[in-house]
Amino acid sequence: MSLLTVKGLGKSFGGVKAVDGIDFSVGPGELLALIGPNGAGKSTTFNMVNGQILADRGSIELAGQELIGMRPREIWRLGVGRTFQIAETFESLTVCENVQMALISADRQLYSFFKRASRHARDRALALLDLVGMLDQADRSSSELAYADVKRVELAIALANSPRLLLMDEPTAGMAPGERNALMALTKQLVTDQGIAVLFTEHSMDVVFAYADRIIVLARGRLIAEGTPAQIRDNPKVQEVYFGTGKTFEKLQSSKEGSA
Incomplete structure (x- = not known):
């Protein structure tokens, strides 16, 4: 059963x-990767789903x-959460207060400088930080965090409205390989445990092929392929249009066989 259904989308x-x-769908408990070369239409598609860009046609x-x-x-x-390619937090606030600010919005409360964010739903904020492995840094200033930890806090913020659908724009951008895998493994676990649907864009193909349940590939604004990681890896059109020689896929296949 699909949660998000896109039909005939154009801009x-x-x-x-x-x-x-383009047409595609994503269901609860599924990670769908949206990939393609520069100029393929990934960001435009992503921003139309999020409402930042108005579609010309489609649904x-x-x-x-x-x-x-x-x-x-x-x-x-x-119930649509989002993370961004460049993660940011309010550096003047603590880690917990950043999440509490998101909860203020989710609860439709008005923020006031006379009513500190730290007084709102602290227990819920701590529970979200516990989910992303940041509970022990709850009262630390956000300005002191390493970038990988900022990404985790951003994920907690995105979960503040108990999303049914999570949009993740380049979730591992700027992270080291070990940090990328840790964040995506965490995301995969959350998807499994809570049944969240995830649509994500990503340039790191190791992340895409390791964690996506399905992949859709855009080129020049059109959907050219859709399938499992194995199907996309072996698709001649994707190799030609997206990767040219297909060497990236060969490297991924070698890495997979070497780790087996």
Whole structure:
């Protein structure tokens, strides 16, 4: 059963079709990777789902409810969380207070400088930090965090509205290989435990092939392939259009066989 269903989605900028009539879906408990070369339409697609860009045509439905025309805040309140390529926190606040700020929004409370964020739903914020392995740093200033830990805090913030769908834009950008695997393994566990649907873009192919349940590939705004990691790895069109010679896939296959 699909949670997010995209049909005939299109967006043009001037005479350029950035996204040209694509269809895809993602279900609860599934990680769907959206990949493609630069200029393929990944970011445009991602931002249309999130409401930051208005689609010219097509449909984006969340559990049967049309999202096109809604603002990002309205989509957030329907249970769609998001992380960004460059993660940021409020450095003047503690780790816990950053999550509490997200909970203030999720609970539709008004933030006031006369009412400190630290007074709102601290127990829930701590529970979210525990989920992402940051409980022991809850009262630490966010300005002191390593970047990999900022990414974990951002994930806790994205979970503040108990999302049904999580959009992750380049979740491992700027992270070392070990940090990338740790974050994606954590995400995979959350998806399994809570039944969250995840749509993510990613340039690190090792992450995509290790953690995605399915992959969709865009090129010049069109969907050229969809399938399991194994199917995408062996797809001649994807190798030609996305990777040229296919050497990246050969390297991934060798790494997989070597670790078996």
